[in-house]
Amino acid sequence: MPDQKKLEALKNDSDFNYFEEVKTDNTRWQGFLYKVKQWLKDFFYQRQASGFWEFLMYVALVGVIGFVIIKMLKMDMRMLFGKKSSSVEIPYDIVEENIHELDLESLLENAITQHEYRKATRLLYLQSLKKLTEAELINWKPGKTNRSYISEVKQPVVRHEFEQLTNMFEYVWYGGATLGDSLFAEAHKKFGQFHILLKEHK
Amino acid sequence: MENEALTLVQENKTDYSVLQNAMQAIKQELRQVVVGQDNLIELLLVALLADGHVLLEGVPGVAKTLTAKLLARTVQVDFNRIQFTPDLMPSDVLGTSVFHPVTGTFDYKKGPVFANIVLIDEINRAPAKTQASLFEVMEEQHITHDGVRYTLDAPFIVLATQNPIEQEGTYRLPEAQLDRFMFKVLVAYPSLAEEVFILELQHKGANLKKDLECVKPVLTAAELIDLRQAVQAVHLDKKLLEYIAQLVGETRISKSLYLGASPRASIALLNSAKALAAIRGRGFVTPEDIQELAPVVLRHRVMLTPEREMEGSTPDEVIKMIIQKIEVPR
Numbered sequence: 001m002p003d004q005k006k007l008e009a010l011k012n013d014s015d016f017n018y019f020e021e022v023k024t025d026n027t028r029w030q031g032f033l034y035k036v037k038q039w040l041k042d043f044f045y046q047r048q049a050s051g052f053w054e055f056l057m058y059v060a061l062v063g064v065i066g067f068v069i070i071k072m073l074k075m076d077m078r079m080l081f082g083k084k085s086s087s088v089e090i091p092y093d094i095v096e097e098n099i100h101e102l103d104l105e106s107l108l109e110n111a112i113t114q115h116e117y118r119k120a121t122r123l124l125y126l127q128s129l130k131k132l133t134e135a136e137l138i139n140w141k142p143g144k145t146n147r148s149y150i151s152e153v154k155q156p157v158v159r160h161e162f163e164q165l166t167n168m169f170e171y172v173w174y175g176g177a178t179l180g181d182s183l184f185a186e187a188h189k190k191f192g193q194f195h196i197l198l199k200e201h202k
Numbered sequence: 203m204e205n206e207a208l209t210l211v212q213e214n215k216t217d218y219s220v221l222q223n224a225m226q227a228i229k230q231e232l233r234q235v236v237v238g239q240d241n242l243i244e245l246l247l248v249a250l251l252a253d254g255h256v257l258l259e260g261v262p263g264v265a266k267t268l269t270a271k272l273l274a275r276t277v278q279v280d281f282n283r284i285q286f287t288p289d290l291m292p293s294d295v296l297g298t299s300v301f302h303p304v305t306g307t308f309d310y311k312k313g314p315v316f317a318n319i320v321l322i323d324e325i326n327r328a329p330a331k332t333q334a335s336l337f338e339v340m341e342e343q344h345i346t347h348d349g350v351r352y353t354l355d356a357p358f359i360v361l362a363t364q365n366p367i368e369q370e371g372t373y374r375l376p377e378a379q380l381d382r383f384m385f386k387v388l389v390a391y392p393s394l395a396e397e398v399f400i401l402e403l404q405h406k407g408a409n410l411k412k413d414l415e416c417v418k419p420v421l422t423a424a425e426l427i428d429l430r431q432a433v434q435a436v437h438l439d440k441k442l443l444e445y446i447a448q449l450v451g452e453t454r455i456s457k458s459l460y461l462g463a464s465p466r467a468s469i470a471l472l473n474s475a476k477a478l479a480a481i482r483g484r485g486f487v488t489p490e491d492i493q494e495l496a497p498v499v500l501r502h503r504v505m506l507t508p509e510r511e512m513e514g515s516t517p518d519e520v521i522k523m524i525i526q527k528i529e530v531p532r
Contacts, residue, residue, distance in 0.1 A: 141526070
């Protein structure tokens with residue numbers, strides 16, 4: 001038998017005391033966390049939840065976890081239903097000049113009056129594109145180039161004339177060529193003849 | 203319908219016939235050996251005139267290295283070839299200091315990158331540290347070694363070939379290096395007719411080594427620099443500058459792209475469009491030139507979002523959609 005006194009002394013020796021004193025929740029935050037923990041513990045283990053509510057809780061939990069994972073991967077939700085997203089979304093609208101909404105006639109008159117022949121040539125070309133679209137010879141789309149429209153025109157005569165006018169427009173508009181009164185009068189005449197040609201082919 | 207107006211307007215046209223003839227002569231020289239690959243040849247000529255480096259990507263055996271070697275032969279300049287291997291060190295490319303026992307000093311021994319046209323074969327077989335050694339020289343055309351700057355002679359063009367990244371033993375090039383290439387050209391397989399023609403030539407006993415010697419220089423370095431100056435004079439309307447900026451800017455905000463193209467891409471598109479216009483005999487750029495070059499300028503500078511990659515999309519598809527969306531200025 002060990003000496004009772006010695007045993008008692010050893011028991012009271014802090015070096016042999018392996019139990020740490022648990023500090024109580026002092027701060028408000030710790031108190032709040034403790035209450036939340038208690039509530040969850042109470043909800044899941046002590047409350048007599050019905051089978052249905054328990055099932056609903058698990059479904060909601062799985063849903064939340066799934067949502068967080070999807071958000072983290074930035075996945076397209078439509079992919080979950082086997083649907084491939086249709087096209088690239090561009091988040092802003094580029095200012096487009098719809099030739100079908102412009103009053104080209106009055107703009108052209110103004111440009112001619114002010115001797116702005118480059119601008120007038122551009123408006124004449126836009127007018128041609130509008131008339132070609134109305135005649136269903138081309139399908140107007142913002143990203144299409146002049147050459148794309150030329151290749152769309154199937155009627156050889158119209159195509160040839162349109163190609164000539166396109167070359168002229170490009171030299172003037174993209175090439176920065178200047179037009180004098182007589183030169184523009186010639187260009188104007190050519191566009192006029194082309195518009196008559198389009199009426200004939202309607 | 204007589205087109206007098208057109209004739210009169212065309213009088214304003216700048217004459218690019220000298221440039222066109224020179225480029226035509228280079229094409230003819232190359233076609234003596236290379237069957238097909240017309241698009242590749244044209245893009246190489248554009249880069250030559252626009253002072254840009256080219257990355258050629260394709261599976262082994264589609265004449266990437268051959269075409270690059272032949273292009274170098276058509277210009278009478280210094281040419282070096284570096285075969286990139288996994289154990290290649292930066293000093294193997296740039297040069298290194300060697301102790302000179304007589305003088306008791308270290309002398310800089312220039313590396314193979316000191317040439318006018320440098321062909322880097324299988325660039326993606328070298329690790330990142332060797333790739334990084336090319337950053338300064340590709341962008342600034344000089345090398346700094348031991349605090350001394352060594353400037354390379356103009357013209358300086360890097361033509362690099364690489365196998366697709368899925369091929370074994372290859373590394374993906376760093377984005378900073380990819381951005382330094384003006385174009386990334388995807389070299390396709392020849393068509394059936396072209397392949398039959400290749401076989402026919404081989405069957406008749408074509409000798410590649412002998413054929414290579416037939417290719418003669420067309421331009422000197424000084425002539426090339428003159429042609430480049432002519433390209434600089436090509437007119438580009440302000441609306442088209444905005445168009446280029448819009449196209450490149452769109453890559454930065456597209457939801458399909460994780461990484462957009464840099465302003466260096468805009469500059470590359472501008473310069474290359476001017477060169478293409480000049481090759482086609484025009485003194486001005488049209489939207490067609492920009493649209494045609496946009497995929498080769500942008501494809502290596504953009505990165506798809508993971509979900510787009512998972513869908514199997516390619517950068518070219520996204521670039522095409524961006525081109526279709528943005529209104530052509532007119």
